[in-house]
Amino acid sequence: MTNKVRLKVKPAYAKKMKAGYPLIAEDAIMNKKELKVEGTFIELVDEQGQFIGQGYYGKQNKGLGWVLSRSPREVIDGKFFKTKIKKALDDRAAFFEDADTTAFRVFNGEGDGIGGVTIDYFDGFYLINWYSEGIYRFKDEIIDSLRTLTDVKGIYEKKRFAKKGMYVEDDDFVTGERAQFPLIVKENGIHFAIYLNEGAMVGVFLDQRDVRKAIRDQYAEGKRVLNTFSYTGAFSVAAALGGAVKTTSVDLANRSRSKTEEHFTINGIDYEEQDIIVEDVFNYFKYAVRKQLKFDMVILDPPSFARSKKHTFSAEKDYTALLEQAIQITEENGLIVASTNCSTFGMKKFKGFIEKAFNKTGETYKILREFTLPEDFKITSEFKEGNYLKVAVIQKTT
Structure with a gap:
């Protein structure tokens, strides 16, 4: 891990963050001017210099990034992302086995341990939503983890970090095979037509x-x-x-x-x-x-x-x-x-x-x-x- 910035957390926020609050709020940081490039690793400490957590810099709404680990010794690398994504996939095993439901969420941001990114499954195709330029810098690690851990037909993405939280218009296809649209998926036996290539909304x-x-x-x-x-x-x-x-x-x-x-x-x-x-x-x-x-x-x-x-x-x-x-x-x-x-x-x-x-x-x-x-x-x-x-x-x- 390189280029780590140490940030001091204001006393009013330190207790909350020590208790597990994962969002690095903009108002919580004393020396936020030290943050320059999104994707930079962050170490959070209180006024006395005691370790609170480590994460990354990525502007999202009123946040400056997310805490990824509560351990000062944990290394945030490809293995870290792979471990988090594997656990998330394992937790959804019952969904993968349900023939009547072929569309669901496989990774839900901070709920699965990595704030700023979600991953949805659509009948063999995966859609990654990136909510900051910061998390987007870990694109390769996250995509490599997905391709290693599960059968992937194709991967699409939505970059949701333009100004004012707007969607970045771009070619949403990332890797694998391109889906034939509409991609018909099932949800409790109900059919829905999905378009992973038509802007921010996909259909359901x-x-x-x-x-x-x-x-x-x-x-x-x-x-x-x-x-x-x-x-x-x-x-x-x-x-x-x-x-x-x-x-x-x-x-x-x-x-x-x-x-x-x-x-x-x-x-x-x-x-x-x-x-x-x-x-x-x-x-x-x-x-x-x-x-x-x-x-x-x-x-x-x-x-x-x-x-x-x-x-x-x-x-x-x-x-x-x-x-x-x-x-x-x-x-x-x-x-x-x-x-x-x-x-x-x-x-x-x-x-x-x-x-x-x-x-x-x-x-x-x-x-x-x-x-x-x-x-x-x-x-x-x-x-x-x-x-x-x-x-x-x-x-x-x-």
Whole structure:
């Protein structure tokens, strides 16, 4: 290990980091001006010079990098990365053996011991998401580990470290064979069309797997379902396969229509019998109220932050108002599947949004079930922000 920079951690942060907090927060470091090149190795010490941990410099959101080891003697090299990736692959052995699910996460950043990188599996192909230039400097070690440890058809990557956290437009293919797109994968028997070469989004959010299964197996039968912020219609497909009378998918993006039609088609569903609407969700809510439309299930899975010509949505500020609108068009005893991937608040605060929305509308409710991240999205208890997904299945009671 060369070019290691020693950083002093402020007293206010030292205790937390000694307890296992893995993110090197920008505000935690006294001498951050010594950091020059991303990918540089870091040694963290407290004010007295006592060792806290070692990691790497890589700017990600409000962090300067990640702690990789709590031992001053551990060497961060190819063997280190290989050991971490092997354990992660071993932990997902049951997923590799499940013929009904051929898409899942095999490495979840800090939850598997290396913050700043995730790896997803799509029927023999691997997708690596790099979240900083710092972790990208270890690209060769991580890719070599993958190719050594498992059967790899091909590897793709997404570089998510342009300014303001944007995706770096580039050829996403890395090595092996190129996939034929769409790459059809399965999730609990549901088919999804994956495109690893079409920008930041690939076609489905893997962290919602358990929620889609519950919608299909427990909640959709006989219901009229509204899926808002529908993206490629994955929730709508799950609902239709679960016996929904009809689904309505609403998303502002023009591509949502063709992507949703494709997902219905590969699952043997006639998309012409479903409603697929390209529209601002907030405008659609107003339309539904005006037309007195009601649904037996409303699915809310907005992005943490979104901007359209007329609306700006922030989950932390605006989720309560979004729920109020959903409540208005939900039948009595109907369900609202409320979801957020915003990492800045936890489930307790999210439940507060739900309570506030129902109080404002004068309606009553009960939460039937809660979801967080599925088991392949491994987390560490010392980093609560990593457990970002919060989903509540809410019944509007009479």
